[in-house]
Amino acid sequence: MKTLIKLALILIVGVLVYNYFLGTEEEKATSEKVFEQVKDVGKSIGELLKAEKQKFADGKYDDTFERLGSSYEKLKEKLSSKEDQDKLDELEERKDELMREKESIEKALEADEMEEDLPKRQDKLNEELKTLWDQTKDLLRKIGEKEE
Numbered sequence: 001m002k003t004l005i006k007l008a009l010i011l012i013v014g015v016l017v018y019n020y021f022l023g024t025e026e027e028k029a030t031s032e033k034v035f036e037q038v039k040d041v042g043k044s045i046g047e048l049l050k051a052e053k054q055k056f057a058d059g060k061y062d063d064t065f066e067r068l069g070s071s072y073e074k075l076k077e078k079l080s081s082k083e084d085q086d087k088l089d090e091l092e093e094r095k096d097e098l099m100r101e102k103e104s105i106e107k108a109l110e111a112d113e114m115e116e117d118l119p120k121r122q123d124k125l126n127e128e129l130k131t132l133w134d135q136t137k138d139l140l141r142k143i144g145e146k147e148e
Contacts, residue, residue: 052122053109061102064129068095071136078143087139094132101125 016034019027072092079085105121115121 049109056102056106056109061125061129064133065095065099065102068132068136071140075139075143080146084139084143091132091136091139094128098125098128098132 016031020031020035021028023031068091072088072095075084075088079088101121102125105118105125108115108118
């Protein structure tokens, strides 16, 4: 499938270049318009990359990881069952995995690498952090109910 897409892109670029240099005036104008639009898209992607890089530099996820860490410390003091301890260990392990993924995304952004899957990785990180936070709140509620 990737090969087919690459081939289609090469053909499209080939037609655009041909029309730009050897086409009629109308074809030349259309090709020039397409090239300008592609240039604008490239600039937009660059600006988006810079904005995301700045968000990471400003600590976009740091607060969430800090809150998770402090919640886990509080939970450790209140745990009474092995089952709850295992669940907390699982949550902490998942937090560490997500922290490593965050650092990997940060490195890619710092290196100005526009990987194809970088936006998907960021979305997945957001979703998984939300899920982790929800699971942490559920465990906090469960422990709180046991204390009452």
